[in-house]
Amino acid sequence: MLTDYHLHLRPDEEGTTFERYFTEENVRRYLDAAAAAGVEEIGVSEHVYRFRQALDVWRHPLWVENARDDLDAYCEFVRATPLRLGVECDYVPGAEERTEAMLAARDFDYVVGSVHFIGEGDAAVDHLGFDVWEGGGDADEIWSRYFEALAACARSGLFDILAHPDLVKVWGSARPLPRRDLRAFYEPAVEAIAESGIAVEVSTAGLRKPVGELYPAREFAAMCVEAGAKFALSSDAHLPEQVGFGYDRALAFLEELGVEEICVFERRRRRLAPLGAPVG
Ligand SMILES: [Zn+2]
Numbered sequence: 618m619l620t621d622y623h624l625h626l627r628p629d630e631e632g633t634t635f636e637r638y639f640t641e642e643n644v645r646r647y648l649d650a651a652a653a654a655g656v657e658e659i660g661v662s663e664h665v666y667r668f669r670q671a672l673d674v675w676r677h678p679l680w681v682e683n684a685r686d687d688l689d690a691y692c693e694f695v696r697a698t699p700l701r702l703g704v705e706c707d708y709v710p711g712a713e714e715r716t717e718a719m720l721a722a723r724d725f726d727y728v729v730g731s732v733h734f735i736g737e738g739d740a741a742v743d744h745l746g747f748d749v750w751e752g753g754g755d756a757d758e759i760w761s762r763y764f765e766a767l768a769a770c771a772r773s774g775l776f777d778i779l780a781h782p783d784l785v786k787v788w789g790s791a792r793p794l795p796r797r798d799l800r801a802f803y804e805p806a807v808e809a810i811a812e813s814g815i816a817v818e819v820s821t822a823g824l825r826k827p828v829g830e831l832y833p834a835r836e837f838a839a840m841c842v843e844a845g846a847k848f849a850l851s852s853d854a855h856l857p858e859q860v861g862f863g864y865d866r867a868l869a870f871l872e873e874l875g876v877e878e879i880c881v882f883e884r885r886r887r888r889l890a891p892l893g894a895p896v897g
Pocket residue numbers: 705731733780781
């Protein structure tokens with residue numbers, strides 16, 4: 618079984634309106650791309666900041682600028698398609714109760730939890746408009762903060778899948794790298810992953826980014842395996858042609874780690890299925 622749960626039906630750009638992209642025709646493009654890539658089950662996980670309801674959780678300037686769509690109209694639309702219904706939701710420290718209220722009121726198949734913003738205020742690890750590295754930045758400090766936030770995200774119990782688990786590396790050599798052994802940064806996150814049981818996303822999105830590698834890094838993934846973690850598989854596609862992107866690489870990576878099962882979700886219940894492309 619192959620899945621692709623972390624999908625967006627539109628690029629993160631101005632003018633990508635709900636009306637234009639949440640159409641039967643666009644869903645058909647994703648389903649056709651999945652069939653061509655041998656991916657049996659796909660689901661959509663739109664960014665939570667696209668929805669007006671998210672402003673009850675947080676009023677980050679990016680959210681205020683983008684929160685135009687209705688979360689319930691989205692759920693209703695996706696439920697009427699063969700897609701699984703998910704959402705990509707940021708972990709916002711201190712807003713756990715409001716996040717829980719927003720999520721629990723809808724019948725998602727799964728919730729992808731992510732950390733994009735770290736530290737005080739608005740800074741993001743992957744967004745040039747709110748770049749955490751602006752004006753320099755100490756790599757050890759930024760990486761520590763990122764992985765502590767990731768650990769809190771896992772531990773919050775709000776989410777089913779932990780998205781792009783080492784997103785902090787997204788810029789690759791274009792940003793400073795820590796001097797310490799990276800495993801020291803992964804450790805608190807791995808501990809939280811083990812305690813919470815959250816599924817760890819293997820995301821091929823990193824292959825399309827400056828870093829040019831999968832999330833998570835091999836050492837990080839190996840520590841997760843050691844700790845008994847389960848994995849989910851995603852491309853983080855923002856276009857139909859990215860569905861199942863780089864899955865040959867992801868499958869080889871998981872095979873080398875000895876991972877033979879993948880998480881499958883329905884109505885926020887998880888089961889494990891044998892990992893692999895359909896035969897024939
Ligand atoms: Zn993300």
